[in-house]
Amino acid sequence: MAASILYHIFPSSSFLQLAVAVILIVVNKSLSHTSQEVFRHIAEDRVPDFVLCRNCGGDVADSHDIINHLSPDALVRTNQTLFGRPETELQVLINSLGIEFQIFTTSFARCVGIGESWHQHYSWFPGYAWKLCFCSQCGSHVGWMFEPLRTATVDRNSPSNEGFYAIIRESVISETFANSLLVVPKLYRN
Numbered sequence: 001m002a003a004s005i006l007y008h009i010f011p012s013s014s015f016l017q018l019a020v021a022v023i024l025i026v027v028n029k030s031l032s033h034t035s036q037e038v039f040r041h042i043a044e045d046r047v048p049d050f051v052l053c054r055n056c057g058g059d060v061a062d063s064h065d066i067i068n069h070l071s072p073d074a075l076v077r078t079n080q081t082l083f084g085r086p087e088t089e090l091q092v093l094i095n096s097l098g099i100e101f102q103i104f105t106t107s108f109a110r111c112v113g114i115g116e117s118w119h120q121h122y123s124w125f126p127g128y129a130w131k132l133c134f135c136s137q138c139g140s141h142v143g144w145m146f147e148p149l150r151t152a153t154v155d156r157n158s159p160s161n162e163g164f165y166a167i168i169r170e171s172v173i174s175e176t177f178a179n180s181l182l183v184v185p186k187l188y189r190n
């Protein structure tokens with residue numbers, strides 16, 4: 001009935017255009033609603049994030065392993081949500097060459113320490129010796145590993161349960177953020 005009334009009001013081609021427009025608006029609203037539901041669902045679930053090497057995308061650490069190990073030498077310290085972990089401390093520190101690094105700390109990381117010796121001088125964390133830590137895939141410098149002085153022996157390649165890692169913020173990215181940048185080829189879109 002409504003269709004026949006509309007048919008008399010609009011010429012046939014205009015009526016078709018109107019019908020298509022209405023269908024598109026309804027479909028668009030439906031898709032928009034679905035997208036909002038999906039994003040709300042993701043936000044509520046707060047799935048763990050992963051810390052990736054900015055250079056190659058290699059796995060560096062899990063957000064579960066972020067801990068706040070504070071350095072008395074920090075020039076600036078800011079508390080923020082990082083890799084989905086609220087209240088993560090970002091610290092700005094300077095090395096012996098005068099280079100500034102913004103770091104956060106983790107109890108575990110998959111970077112690789114270089115050299116047998118642990119260094120005791122210029123340690124940002126008193127009571128701990130350190131080694132440089134490099135991405136296991138591409139060799140980029142992603143941070144440092146720290147170990148208590150008494151257990152920092154030449155036969156120890158990585159930190160014990162009492163040690164930890166300092167990761168350079170600028171050398172890593174969030175996996176969630178990296179995934180959001182990926183473009184799905186048109187062929188695979190629904």
Ligand SMILES: [Zn+2]
Nearest residue numbers: 053056135138
């Ligand atoms: Zn890498």
